[in-house]
Amino acid sequence: MQDKLGGWEDTIVALATPQGIGAIGVIRISGTKAISIVNAMFLSKELGNQPSHTLHVGLLRNGKDVLDEVVIGIFKNPSSYTGEDIIEISCHGSPFVQRKVLDALVQNGCRLAKPGEFTQRAFLNGKLDLTQAEAVADLIASNTDASRDTAIKSMRGGFSKTLSGLREKLIRFSAMIELELDFAQEDVEFADRLQLQELIATLLFSTNQLLESFHFGNAIKNGVQVAIIGKPNAGKSTLLNTLLNEDRAIVSAIAGTTRDTIEEVLNIEGILFRLIDTAGIRAHQADVVENLGIDKSYEKMRMADLVLYLFDVNETSTAELTTVCQDFEKQKIKYVLVANKHDQQTEGTANQFANFKDLIFISAKQNANIDLVKHTLLSLAIGGKLNTESTIVTNARHYEALKKLSNALADVQQAMDNNLPGDLLALDIRQCLHYLGLITGEVTNEDQLDFIFTKFCIGK
Template sequence: MSHTFSAWDDTIVALATPPGIGAIGIIRLSGENSIAIADALFTGKNLSDQASHTLHVGMLKNDKEELDEVVVSLYKAPKSYTGENIAEISCHGSPFIQQQIIAACIQKGARLAKPGEFTQRAFLNGKMDLTQAEAVADVIAAHSLAAKQTALKQLRGGFSFDLKALRGQLIGFAALIELELDFSQEDVEFADRLQLERLIAQLMVSATQLLHSFRLGNVIKNGVNVAIIGKPNAGKSTLLNALLNEERAIVSDIAGTTRDTIEEVLNINGVLFRLIDTAGIREHATDRIEKLGIERSRHNAEKADIIIHLADLTDNDRSGISWLKPYSEKVIEVYNKYDQVSSANLPANAPGADPALGIYISAKNKEGIETLKSVMYERAIGETIQTEHTIVTNARHFAALQKVLECLNDIKAGMDNNLTGDFLALDIRRCLHYLGEITGQVEIDRDILGTIFGKFCIGK
């Protein structure tokens, strides 16, 4: 792995557990002098003489001031998370004590770590590639089972393995084509063009599959925004409460009770749906506050991944909401209060579901709700989540894979037009660059790394 940065020559310290009062807090040191700094504060034994991967109980003192009774964990380079010497101090969970210990470590020569700096050091010291480093942040931020499983697969190197396999095959052919260029005057051909064509076709299929997985990956990582849109008193707040199975929104027979948007989160089969209960929409509202609420409803509909258009079966006006037409592809038509309408006036599928005809529910009686959840999940995912397969969840990876596919298309076009080896070699090098950019196997700009690791918490 090639990087433009030299080895770190200083020692960093940070709180590795969430700030606030708790049973314990963990303060992490990493760098050549981390164990020596912990040793300078520790009483009872010489930590520098102890073996790696051992725990030691004792008192921390800064000069004569007792700081806390602690457990110090030692991890010596290169067998540590960062590849450097690491000392982790488990102290009592008082924020005052934690700050005292951190201040004492800084006094002894450490400096406060930047966001993500521990994981950045792990990457730069070759302990993980860039996709694995980014997966660390995804594991920490995982808010559902599917998000956790997908992030753990990437952390274990699943995505990296797929990319390295693609890159390794392409490197083999690149080497043969480069060799041909060295013997260009002798008109020899080392690279089998037919085999290269098959490889490019295979790589294009793999890259396309990874790109297509991003839609699912984005849903798993970020959740699904669902806007509940309907006329006043259609039962939007009742539906929100029924989906959540608890009373979150105020329900009233008075039309226009919901004037502002209400947001709640629903977990369906490991995928988070962010439900947005919007203000009731009348085409010709006169109230200024109501107009503002309706404008927010339109904005939420625009940014939503799914729109639940809730209609009231007891309402004689079935004209619908005209401005929803441009968003028809993401609309689920739901008809509420079927229990208040004569069965003779209902289609045969009520209260069942046919997404083409609409879903019939009674939000008040919580009937048809499970059917609606199933349709929401199917609309968002379209399939059962297979987290053992590689799923792209990172926008940076998606952008680089698009470049990879463009390069593969250029290579294929060049071969179809019988381009010479030197031009093919340029396109192959470009393709290798973008593949390597994903995992960090090429030189990565410092600003890009700063952006990636700046999203981490301080102690990671």
């Protein structure tokens, strides 16, 4: 028989800590029978009589077989993560012991949880909205201060509060317009059109601000792919080593030393830059392996969020550099020009690149101006100072829904400008509410939930 959880009357169990040997392992059980199932295996106390949010030490048994000495944590509904009764068993961190405990719990009536099923139950039981639930996965996957701070803000309802404020104001006007339809023959207006215009303008501004934050949010969440491109012996591998402060790539005076791409991660003020050192680009050679490396360099260049074009300041002409810039702009590739070996620059080449905007002169070998390269990468990635206090969109699903919301709000604006009747205006406003509901989960379907929660780890 199905309940509001879509058939989840059963009690689920999963290992909540990572696989492998450790000091302890935590096994989580959630559902209507969580306490009774564990109580039958834990003879030290009657768990059903114990207060919520308490810990209890004793032996866990499966029949006559002692499984382990454990600590039992009790979290009773509705004051638990899922909104159901939850038991957390802290056992010793042997994979063998953990497996024995899990097997015993399944034998006694539990079902192994699916990925994200605990958080999905929290959402369906009203403990979290959908944006908060998705932020849980983002927090688990966070690997910088910025990504952690953004996820925590969303998980605690920062993004939800912003959207709820927009939605409540829109619902108020929607109700007034719907009421007008009931009195269509009297030709009355309950919704002040001027106030509605001001509200739509405010909502459109807020929505577009959220959309603009996605570029920054995507950089925080997924990092920025930077392809280091240039001719052989321009110093690409030396620059990579200098940025990373380690000898990651082989450096040689022999042209074509780098045959394949090398990828490393650099953290600049909380933003992860995925640096890709590529094979030097030049006319195809007789060496088949080098040609494959060159082809891969072009592929990485097209896939990158940003291209760092490195050239030897003493070996590159302004005409050649102009052609490179035109090619990047034609392909709509975001790039930064870096002139290497500035320490070896002759007087005759000192001013020839003056007309190239934002060109950076460095010496990768001497570690000169490397901080300027990092600052430029950060500026191009996030467009300004790193700030995670404001509401930031990091989720591609939210971004797509916000784009549709922006278009729907523009339709409402146009409808009011054209003095369209209330029934048509009401339809446009319902569309706006629909897209807001898609983000927070007021409007959803089973397929969408499955897609979102199957990306979670098991046990969360």
